[in-house]
Amino acid sequence: MKPLKVALLGCGTVGSAVLRLVDEQAADLTARVGRPVQVAGVAVRRPDRHPDVPAGLLTTDALGLVTRDDVDLVVEVIGGIEPARTLIQAAIEAGKSVVSANKALLAEDGVALHAAAAKAGVDLYYEAAVAGAIPLLRPLRESLAGDQIRRVVGIVNGTTNYILSRMAETGHGFAEALAEATELGYAEADPTADVDGFDAAAKAAILASLGFHTAVTAADVHREGISSVTATDVARAAEIGCTVKLLAICERVPANGDGEGESVAVRVHPAMIPTSHPLAAVGGAFNAVFVEAEAAGQLMFYGQGAGGEPTASAVLGDLVAVARNRVAGAAGAGPTAYADLPARPIAETPTRYHVSLDVADVPGVLATVATAFAEHGVSIATVRQDGHGDAATLVIVTHSAPDAALSATIAALREVPAVRGVTSVLRVEGLS
Numbered sequence: 360m361k362p363l364k365v366a367l368l369g370c371g372t373v374g375s376a377v378l379r380l381v382d383e384q385a386a387d388l389t390a391r392v393g394r395p396v397q398v399a400g401v402a403v404r405r406p407d408r409h410p411d412v413p414a415g416l417l418t419t420d421a422l423g424l425v426t427r428d429d430v431d432l433v434v435e436v437i438g439g440i441e442p443a444r445t446l447i448q449a450a451i452e453a454g455k456s457v458v459s460a461n462k463a464l465l466a467e468d469g470v471a472l473h474a475a476a477a478k479a480g481v482d483l484y485y486e487a488a489v490a491g492a493i494p495l496l497r498p499l500r501e502s503l504a505g506d507q508i509r510r511v512v513g514i515v516n517g518t519t520n521y522i523l524s525r526m527a528e529t530g531h532g533f534a535e536a537l538a539e540a541t542e543l544g545y546a547e548a549d550p551t552a553d554v555d556g557f558d559a560a561a562k563a564a565i566l567a568s569l570g571f572h573t574a575v576t577a578a579d580v581h582r583e584g585i586s587s588v589t590a591t592d593v594a595r596a597a598e599i600g601c602t603v604k605l606l607a608i609c610e611r612v613p614a615n616g617d618g619e620g621e622s623v624a625v626r627v628h629p630a631m632i633p634t635s636h637p638l639a640a641v642g643g644a645f646n647a648v649f650v651e652a653e654a655a656g657q658l659m660f661y662g663q664g665a666g667g668e669p670t671a672s673a674v675l676g677d678l679v680a681v682a683r684n685r686v687a688g689a690a691g692a693g694p695t696a697y698a699d700l701p702a703r704p705i706a707e708t709p710t711r712y713h714v715s716l717d718v719a720d721v722p723g724v725l726a727t728v729a730t731a732f733a734e735h736g737v738s739i740a741t742v743r744q745d746g747h748g749d750a751a752t753l754v755i756v757t758h759s760a761p762d763a764a765l766s767a768t769i770a771a772l773r774e775v776p777a778v779r780g781v782t783s784v785l786r787v788e789g790l791s
């Protein structure tokens with residue numbers, strides 16, 4: 360049986376695990392695909408850094424490798440936009456099916472890459488790009504293709520979840536928890552993509568695109584990271600029976616009666632969620648995603664969102680899928696973007712807030728604070744006041760209101776003389 364030949368681009372954390380698993384599972388892969396699957400070459404930057412890879416496989420000419428006549432399938436695990444984009448485009452144009460783990464690229468250029476793949480009659484799969492090992496994109500693309508997805512909410516970044524979990528456990532601030540995550544190898548040397556929410560925003564864009572059959576790019580996603588989450592925020596959350604998580608929230612917003620059509624709202628930000636919420640129990644570097652669909656109801660996906668082997672599991676699953684299609688002489692249908700829904704700005708998206716204020720304990724202060732909320736059309740759900748000496752702490756949880764109205768309320772509160780400090784402002788999700 361003529362083997363299917365694979366070009367592997369990148370041999371870092373994920374690539375080296377892919378290479379090993381393809382070798383270790385050669386017999387099973389052959390049986391599952393119907394033909395042997397063989398790595399034909401491994402493109403790296405520095406061959407001397409890969410003593411474990413057979414020298415005959417290593418090359419620094421990635422473009423030459425992906426366009427080689429004998430290569431059938433390409434696995435891209437380099438990451439970043441370039442040269443990954445050029446290499447994937449060249450592979451597709453040369454008629455190769457592609458498996459990638461590259462969320463940054465797919466969130467920026469997914470539409471163009473899918474169009475190129477459809478034109479060339481090849482597959483483009485990227486299960487590993489979102490929530491690592493967890494089967495999530497295939498369920499959205501295939502299992503739920505007959506349903507209407509309303510909402511996808513999840514923890515899709517392991518590094519930030521680890522940091523927030525440690526802040527809750529230890530009472531430490533963000534900087535100390537990040538230092539610990541870096542030391543233990545959870546956070547990368549440059550943790551910007553994780554802590555500032557870029558990684559989660561790219562994943563949210565991919566989830567929204569597949570879930571809502573609409574082109575959503577990372578630029579359409581409202582993004583806030585966790586670097587401004589304080590030990591006080593985490594402590595205040597605990598006081599109201601909540602925990603702080605970085606959430607990716609993708610929502611399909613129905614048309615309203617005022618002539619506003621259907622839209623999608625996609626956001627990534629830290630939020631307090633009740634400790635009874637299933638996402639609150641997701642600790643350390645784990646990921647979990649809720650999908651709410653019209654007919655299916657609520658589904659939850661949980662598991663390892665990162666790491667060489669777990670991510671390689673998802674890559675190999677895709678590799679088997681595209682290899683089977685190759686054996687069958689067909690490509691699977693790509694995702695559709697027919698719904699073409701506009702992205703709703705965060706300012707118009709209703710959210711709830713938790714606000715903690717240090718105030719002077721003088722007559723009328725509560726009324727003044729309540730007026731600031733009322734003047735901006737924000738309804739208060741609960742208020743708690745703890746007096747201490749001539750000062751008091753006010754903890755307010757609001758009902759849902761457009762994000763812009765809540766931001767304007769906070770700005771107004773900062774100008775109230777009796778308000779000595781706004782000590783914690785965080786969105787709240789999942790409260791009934």
Ligand SMILES: NC(=O)c1ccc[n+]([C@@H]2O[C@H](COP(=O)([O-])OP(=O)(O)OC[C@H]3O[C@@H](n4cnc5c(N)ncnc54)[C@H](O)[C@@H]3O)[C@@H](O)[C@H]2O)c1
Nearest residue numbers: 369370371372373402403404436437438460461665666670
């Ligand atoms: N590590 C994880 O847990 C994880 C999880 C999910 C998805 N991913 C994604 O998988 C991809 C790879 O991640 P990783 O953690 O293995 O990264 P990594 O940095 O460990 O590996 C990338 C490798 O690509 C090599 N490379 C860079 N430019 C190259 C070029 N032009 N030609 C050949 N090789 C080149 C680098 O030298 C490096 O060895 C990324 O898109 C990442 O977002 C990673």
Ligand SMILES: N[C@@H](CCO)C(=O)O
Nearest residue numbers: 515516517518664665
């Ligand atoms: N840096 C990512 C890797 C998985 O995509 C994380 O922490 O979740």
Ligand code: NA
Nearest residue numbers: 486489491493
């Ligand atoms: Na996945």
